[in-house]
Amino acid sequence: MDERNFMFMFYGFAAAWLILAGYVISLVRREKVLKRQLEQLRRMLEHQEETP
């Protein structure tokens, strides 16, 4: 019982950090996708300007 109590304390701590880490990972991933889209759009617009 005592050991289980102790283990669950660590599960609790780990869960808290995993959720926050998951959120940060999702932020980074979304940022990557957006940066790629931004790059694509810029290139597309430059291309349009060159060939009117």
Place this chain on the structure above:
Amino acid sequence: MREKILVGLAGLAGLLLVRNLYVMLLELPDEAAQGAIYRIIFFHVPAAWTAFVCFFVALVASVLYLLRKNLRYDAVAVSATEVGLAFGAVNLVTGMIWARIIWGIWWTWDARLTSMLVCWLLYAGYLMLRRAVEDPTLRARFAAVFSIFAFVDVPIVWFSIKWWRTQHPGPVVWGGGSMDPAMYQMLFLNWVPVLLLGAVLTLLRMRLEETQRAVEALRQFR
């Protein structure tokens, strides 16, 4: 400059967390009745407070958006709401893990658990609403209105659900807390880094929103 502030805040939060973890794991004794598991409260409760601070910030930003029509406030509102949801999830999940040991069950329809879940669903609705609107200014306007409705609803949800019989241990801060002063102090000490972390995450999310805005602006050019 902004990068430096972000890194500085995150570093400060990290340092405080390491210090707090050291104290709470190695210096504070186990609680008499609950054993080691009581330490979850040092993250469980500050996470809930941080979530509500986030929702309050979102409310203020939403009102400011409606008054000034500046999309920057909308970025603050959506960022704070999302981070609030993340901390709300931390609160719910850590609470469930604690309940499994202390009450022997993962979930119970106790007042606070239910209230927190309803709040979480409310603000999850906020994010869903944003996804359904394409036009940025329309999205900001509708989201701001919903955020105001949600925040007004939160205290009513809280009181109404409180009238059910409650299983949750009484609030540790206001009213009849029976906590050891050192542990009690730790609760607030650990709120500082958790809140700082919330601020860092909100700023990160705001940067994402700016990139998003840039993409949307370029799309309109095309």
Place this chain on the structure above:
Amino acid sequence: MRFVRQALAIAAKDLRAEMRTKEAWNASLAFALVILLLFSFAFEPTAEQTREIAGGLLWLVFAFAGALILNRSFARELPNDCLDALVASPVAPAALYLGKALASFLLLTAVELVALPVFGVFYNVRWTAQFWPLMLVLVLGTWALTVIGTIFSALTVNLRLRELMLPTLVYPLLVPGLMAAMQLMTPLVVGQPLGPELYDWLKLLAGFDIIFTALSLALVETVLVG
């Protein structure tokens, strides 16, 4: 005074249009009756324990049926750009909102008044024993549903997935109001009087109505005009 006249004109217009097509009325009533039928498979309909959850069951039915009516409230104005015309007309947005809320309220109440006797027959309860207190709770609860439902009907009218967005946004907001209505309805619908321990719920429900009516009236212009 002009405000009230405008609101009543909008409500009359909506009800007249609904009377001619009966689209929301038919869908909502049929839906309510089907759910009442389905619940009888989920629970033993005449068992004592079903009486204890009767109030909850009824409000679930009303909330689902209400979503169908509320979805139509502003969506009805979409063809031929009627909504733009209404917003551009001299009618104040708050009056437009109040009129629409009133029309939905009357429609939903009518659906409920048909569903209640059916419920009484199916589940063998004497719901008429506490008729007037029951009506009070019905009116307060239905107003809570329509007042929040109508403002979000206006908000979601131009969205993709309008029919899905409305209930997902509205039901969590309605939790306190629905909870109070359920608590109050449970004794009333089986013919027991309201005990004094339930007065707090009555106050909560009335307060919920007042707060969200005021908030909606304050924000409807932002939603419709910007």
